Amino acid sequence: MIRHSLALIAATAVATPALIPSVAHAQQVEIEANGPVIDLSVYESVTAEPDVATVGAGVSTRAPTAVEAMRLNAVEMTRVIERIKALGVDEKDIQTTGINLNAQYDYDRQTQQQIFRGYQVSNRVSVKLRDIERTGAALDALVEAGATDLSGPSFSIEDDEAAKDLARQRAVERAHERARAYAAMFGYDDVRVLSVSEAVQGRGPMPEIAMRAAADAIMVQSTPIQVGLAETGVSISIKYEMVSQSSGN
Secondary structure (H helix, E strand, C coil): CEEEEEEEEEEECCCCCCCCCCEEEEEEEEEEECCCEEEEEEEEEEEECCCEEEEEEEEEEEECCHHHHHHHHHHHHHHHHHHHHHCCCCHHHEEEEEEEEEEEEEEECCCCEEEEEEEEEEEEEEEEECCHHHHHHHHHHHHHCCCCEEEEEEEECCCCHHHHHHHHHHHHHHHHHHHHHHHHHCCCCEEEEEEEEEEEEEECCCCCCEEECCHHHCCCCCCCCCCCCEEEEEEEEEEEEEECHHHCC
16 A cells, blocks of 8 residues: 655634734655556646747946946936836836946056956946837837846746646646556556646746947837747646556555
């Protein structure tokens, strides 16, 4: 006899004046398996039209001192952020992703020594664009505002629960079909589920593509952007027991 442990999570809500949040308790339940066990992992994805585009924008500045480099960078980034807001982007959709300060050196081959040249500051923000039809125009506007380092766009689905439910249903159906096929190969009539686990995945059609842009490289025509489709999905692992009708299972 084979035993498999299945963790069941039961959420218990406690109503108190202090509004204590719900607490999850895990309980171990032993599930017995008399027949052979099949352990399957299935990934199923669904594509849909994306409704959010994410781009990264950054500025870099240099100065003889760290303080001056930071000051100049703050001025440049403030200009970029103000331009982003002018595009109708909500402040909550703008997030700083990194600020770096580094000393800059040149190597003198004659003296074989490092020569200090000053400091460089780079500052980047991640911007979520909900009007994806204007993504190209937004990229052009960011460069015009002083951004010299762009990345993206990456496209995603803001609310993909319906798409994930469909992917989940398809994954379960595929797993059941495959498990029953295995059972038939070994002379069993059917299968029963012992445990289920799931991993959720959401991603765009491709990873972000880094782009370097200079102000004099801006074209009069807006940068063309092809939105395509975004993908979301789930990966499930289901453990089955092979059963036979004659055994009474």
